[in-house]
Amino acid sequence: MFLTKIFNTLFKSRQVRNNYLIEFRFQGRSKREIKNFISNIDYKFNIKKYKKHRIVPHISLVGPFTTNNEKKLISDFSNIPKKYSIMRFKTDGYNTFEHSEVIHIKIKSNKNLDKLRWELVTKLKDYCKLKPFDYNENFNYHSTIAMNIPTHKFNKIKKYVFKLNQPKYENHLTRLTLLRNSKILFEYDFFLKRILNRKQARNKLILAQTKNKLKKIIKNRN
16 A cells, blocks of 8 residues: 555656746846836735736746757757847837736847747747747737736736836846746856856856846947
8 A cells, every 4th residue: 555655656746747938037127126016016906815926027938838858958948049149129018918817018029039939949849849829920028017817906907007107128138048847947148158057047156247248238339
């Protein structure tokens, strides 16, 4: 009986499939302001209790998806971004996905960002189970503010945010993040031009190096 329980536990654990996501995470002032705005919305409309997990200011590029070939996924994730130079993108105010009742910040499309995302999709589709919207070439880039909330809450928040000053940020794509079950697995740093494991990605000294390179680029441009 005891051995049977152990076998069943091991069998079930092997059946659990990892969920992956490729995203960009905001940094600096825009990250702080978006986090503060999310917290304010949570408090003002009392929606924190509806959340399954904390919302990190980010832009999803591919996924969530599953695969049986993590090794190849990591290899492709490490190599594809190397072809791309540093990219800039802009936010474009608040918007909604009415069918799924999501409040989000709209992100303006960028040719290089489109190219990067589409190359990832094209490469991953052969061995990953992607979502139908991943195959949409006219992809809706966005950063979620509120989701999984009751309809009456959604309508109130929608009316509220559209009356506010619309967020206008210009950002650089500093790092591309590969998540496994909502935790950082690897990141590709466009400024340092290297792949980072979870420990390195969370290292403040390495992040400071990235930020210093970003500051130099901004200074030279001005």
